[in-house]
Amino acid sequence: EPEVTQTPSHQVTQMGQEVILRCVPISNHLYFYWYRQILGQKVEFLVSFYNNEISEKSEIFDDQFSVERPDGSNFTLKIRSTKLEDSAMYFCASSVGVQRYGYTFGSGTRLTVV
Amino acid sequence: GENVEQHPSTLSVQEGDSAVIKCTYSDSASNYFPWYKQELGKRPQLIIDIRSNVGEKKDQRIAVTLNKTAKHFSLHITETQPEDSAVYFCAASIKGSGNTPLVFGKGTRLSVIA
Numbered sequence: 001e002p003e004v005t006q007t008p009s010h011q012v013t014q015m016g017q018e019v020i021l022r023c024v025p026i027s028n029h030l031y032f033y034w035y036r037q038i039l040g041q042k043v044e045f046l047v048s049f050y051n052n053e054i055s056e057k058s059e060i061f062d063d064q065f066s067v068e069r070p071d072g073s074n075f076t077l078k079i080r081s082t083k084l085e086d087s088a089m090y091f092c093a094s095s096v097g098v099q100r101y102g103y104t105f106g107s108g109t110r111l112t113v114v
Numbered sequence: 115g116e117n118v119e120q121h122p123s124t125l126s127v128q129e130g131d132s133a134v135i136k137c138t139y140s141d142s143a144s145n146y147f148p149w150y151k152q153e154l155g156k157r158p159q160l161i162i163d164i165r166s167n168v169g170e171k172k173d174q175r176i177a178v179t180l181n182k183t184a185k186h187f188s189l190h191i192t193e194t195q196p197e198d199s200a201v202y203f204c205a206a207s208i209k210g211s212g213n214t215p216l217v218f219g220k221g222t223r224l225s226v227i228a
Contacts, residue, residue, distance in 0.1 A: 033215055033216075035215075035216075041220070041221075042203065042218045042219065042220045042221050043150075043158060043203060043205075043216075043218040044218070045215040045216065045217065045218075048215050056214065056215060091157060091158070093216075102148070102160060102163065103148070103160070103216060104160075105150075105157040105158050105159075106157060107156070107157045108156075108157055
């Protein structure tokens with residue numbers, strides 16, 4: 001079964017540092033998403049990406065966040081200057097398209113900001 | 115925007131009993147309602163979903179019901195087993211001409227006691 005792959009699985013970073021979280025969506029999927037989950041809380045939407053541009057973003061996704069699909073396969077989330085409250089599990093997800101149902105989540109990157 | 119409420123936050127049942135988790139949503143345009151199971155430290159896994167053109171869907175011990183008029187949907191797990199213990203999330207989105215992201219409920223921690 002095709003999988004969404006995320007790297008690294010765990011990243012520890014100093015407050016104020018930049019981090020890049022990487023995802024390889026399923027190859028025939030067209031929509032890509034980043035979600036985050038603070039420990040013990042619900043999964044929260046950050047941003048969706050379609051046709052090489054952001055299609056929707058939440059209030060959480062401020063100027064410190066950016067996304068890219070640099071080479072047609074990887075999908076990255078960059079946090080420019082990390083804060084303690086950015087510590088969370090970050091999940092990448094992808095879906096086929098508007099008429100096909102089902103989102104596939106990656107295994108997540110646990111980001112710890114110290 | 116969409117808001118999804120989920121109840122209860124925790125649920126303990128004896129092995130073999132049924133478990134019911136309920137969600138309500140606010141946006142009447144939402145038409146896709148998946149349920150995810152998340153084990154500790156792992157990704158959300160889709161267990162069942164329902165579209166707004168049906169009122170009920172069943173897959174072995176798991177069933178989901180949808181009441182569009184009341185804007186609520188429920189997950190029913192029968193003959194619960196210890197391996198059903200996990201956090202369950204409901205979600206809602208609009209699939210169609212656009213692809214709105216999933217909006218999750220806060221989760222229900224289900225404990226099945228052997």
